[in-house]
Amino acid sequence: MNDTPLPRIGFMGIGIMGGSMAGHLQAAGHRLTIANRSRGPRVDALLAAGATWADTPAALAGESDIVITVLGFPQDVEQVWLGTDGLLAGAKPGTLLIDMTTSSPRLASRLAEAAAAKRCAALDAPVSGGDIGARNAALSIMVGGDADAFGRAQPVFARMGKAIRHMGGAGAGQHTKMANQIAIASAVMGVAEALSYARRAGLDGEAVLAALAPGAAGSMQLTALGPKMLAGDFAPGFMVKHFLKDLGIAVAEAEAMGLALPGLAQSRALFDRIAAELGGDVGTQAIIAAYR
Structure with a gap:
């Protein structure tokens, strides 16, 4: 019997897809902390099921072993990860940060470098499958970044997707x-x-x-x-x-x-x-x- 506790998950971006993805992780038993730009039914449902709210990305990262973002645009990713109260400002050494937004390959490489400077790891892991794939935990997940970090993330990815591929170094998932x-x-x-x-x-x-x-x-x-x-x-x-x-x-x-x-x-x-x-x-x- 494996008594190792599940990693604590921070999730930011509780939208059409992110709400379902976070819900699967919560249902699997991960302690879940969430952040979002606004409150609404998806956020309220996760909180009612036991998730914790974080006021800033930095606070979210500080409570988490693995952080996942599913945001709208590359500029949102840059602000949430690299801002004054961003994820990397609050992340402890050893934190694994995963961006599942469809974003710029060049930004993914920058984020990986910034994470490494903080003694953290970063993966770019955009998905395909839309809202149906997110609801059914059947997403295709395309991952770029360090192979060891991918191995650490794979059990988490398996809660959200079916086809999970490590495509190469930082930015390869986005490409x-x-x-x-x-x-x-x-x-x-x-x-x-x-x-x-x-x-x-x-x-x-x-x-x-x-x-x-x-x-x-x-x-x-x-x-x-x-x-x-x-x-x-x-x-x-x-x-x-x-x-x-x-x-x-x-x-x-x-x-x-x-x-x-x-x-x-x-x-x-x-x-x-x-x-x-x-x-x-x-x-x-x-x-x-x-x-x-």
């Missing part, structure tokens, strides 16, 4: 997530175009989805977002404003490599149009509105 987002960008655009074509041809959309899903066109974007596109249901599983942030990072990284990605560029232009017309809080399936 892998950029590849993921580039693939999604063209895939979701393709689903919208296919359903727009089917509608114009007078076909039944549901029947088209049923016909395509088992074949070579089948994909998560088709099965998860196709029905929402047909129903005009633009409620977010993943918000357009956050996807545009990801695509902006991907474009910048590709340009720095001298790599032209026309599918990525076209998808980004369409999502820019959707954000201007419908706002950034709609789900990515709203791209179909660009074809109407």
